[in-house]
Amino acid sequence: MITxxxxxxxxxxxxxxxPELLGHYRRARALAVARDGEARAAAETAPLGHLIAYAAPPELAVRLFDHDGGPGTAAGPADHDAGPLWEVLATRHSWLRLAPLLGPAPVRRLVAHTRVLIGEDLSYGAEPDPEGIPLQLEPWESAGWGEGxxxxxxxxxxGSRxxxxxxxxxxxxxxxxxxxEPGGRLRGQRTTRTLAALADWVEVVCxxxxxxxxxxxxxxxxxxxxxYLPFALVYPVLLQAGSVDRAHGSAQGRLAVWRALGAMAGAGGPHRSEVNALVARMRCFTWCDPEDGLRHLHVAVEDPASGxxxxxxGSDEL
Known part of the structure; x- marks a missing residue:
């Protein structure tokens, strides 16, 4: 029933x-924060935030994330309805339109990586990523799926699809x-932790x-x-595992996978040259499990250089 x-x-x-809708959003969010706390306030006001992020002119939509309205009024990276509000915004406008308008650094970075996933090359049109993750898709990132x-x-x-x-x-x-026979299990690996952070329904071993x-x-x-299969077919599933929660967007999945690959390569960070060299030599093995749910992921990735x-x-019933 529509109220x-x-x-x-x-x-x-x-x-x-x-402007009236933005004002309503800010007042409602601030009141909800004072009454129920940040998490519940974000959930309560997210549907209106989605509408603004989706349909408002970008000059106004970016103000969802500005703090000029006072305490509790600004959406953050975790505010979401069908998906994060920053991702809704990023799907609606090019980086050229959004770059001069976006303020908060975390949101700005996630919007940039979303535009990269959509297909924009920002390697010459945006500030460098703080972790060195490239602002353009590598060939192995784009080979395993369609742009859409x-x-x-x-x-x-x-809602979303x-x-x-x-x-x-x-x-x-x-x-x-x-x-x-199983190989000797190693514990305490940084790569194991970064891969396990992709989703709470997967188990990771080294x-x-x-x-x-x-x-x-x-x-x-x-x-x-x-x-065996190429890593280009593994990458999209790893990325989606890291972004399937509605509070997470595809940009967060991409950043998580690059961090895991950087750790696997033994680099100081997810640097482009080391990660590309790792992907070129990597071997990937997948298998079926009769107990699989609707969402499942079974893969072993091998770095011959490190042995x-x-x-x-893991499997998830959705």
């Missing part, structure tokens, strides 16, 4: 009275495999030896259906 207040707000939007599925598609009245990526996506190209030896530690048995492999495995 009178919702009807009034929609009428203001239809009439293009965006890298970022959620947002709808004007709320996104592809459901799984690994393996199909049994095609896979076959019967007898896994070897083993000394090739990818199948790491897979043995998490696979349902030693006789499985599996096979280490990491297995990432």
């Amino acid at each position: 009178y207040e919702e009807h009034r707000l929609r009428t203001l939007a239809e009439d293009g009275r965006w 599925v890298r970022v959620r598609e947002y709808l004007p009245d709320g 996104s592809a459901l990526l799984t690994l393996p996506a199909t049994r095609e190209g896979l076959g019967p495999v007898l896994l070897p 083993a000394r030896g090739p990818a199948p030896q790491a897979a043995t530690l998490l696979a349902p048995g030693r006789r499985i259906t599996g096979g 280490l492999s990491w297995a990432v495995s």
Whole structure:
């Protein structure tokens, strides 16, 4: 049932009275923060924030994240409805339009990486990323999927659409495999922690030896259906695992994967040259699990240079 207040707000939007809507958003958020705290206030006002981020002119929409309205009025990186409000904004306007307007550094960075995922090359049009993550897609980042599925598609009245990526996506190209005895499990690896941070429904282990030896530690048995595949097909699923929560956007998934690859390469950070060299030599092994839910991810990635492999495995019923 549409309430009178919702009807009034929609009428203001239809009439293009965006400053009034922004003022309403700020007042409602500040009151909710004072009453219920930051997290509940963000959830309560997010639908209106989505409307503003989606449909308002960019000059006004970026003010959702400005603190000039006073305490508790500004949306932050965690404010979300169908997805983060900054990602909604980033899908609506080019970096050329948004760059002169965006203020807060965390939001600005996430918007930039969202535009990169959409297909913009910002390597010469934006300030360098603080971690050195490139502001353009590497060939292996763009090879495994179509442009339309890298970022959620947002709808004007709320809600979003996104592809459901799984690994393996199909049994095609896979076959019967007898896994070897498990490799020696290594604990305390920084790469293990960064991969585990992608999603709370995956388990990550590190083993000394090739990818199948790491897979043995998490696979349902030693006789499985599996096979090798290029990292370009693994990357989209890892990225989506890191951004599937509605509070997270695809940019956060991309940053998380680059951090994991940087740690795997043994670099001081996710530097482009070291990560590209790692991806070029990496071997990836995937397998099926009869207990898989709608969302699943089973992959072991091997760095022949270090002799280490990491297995990432999990399933989520949605």
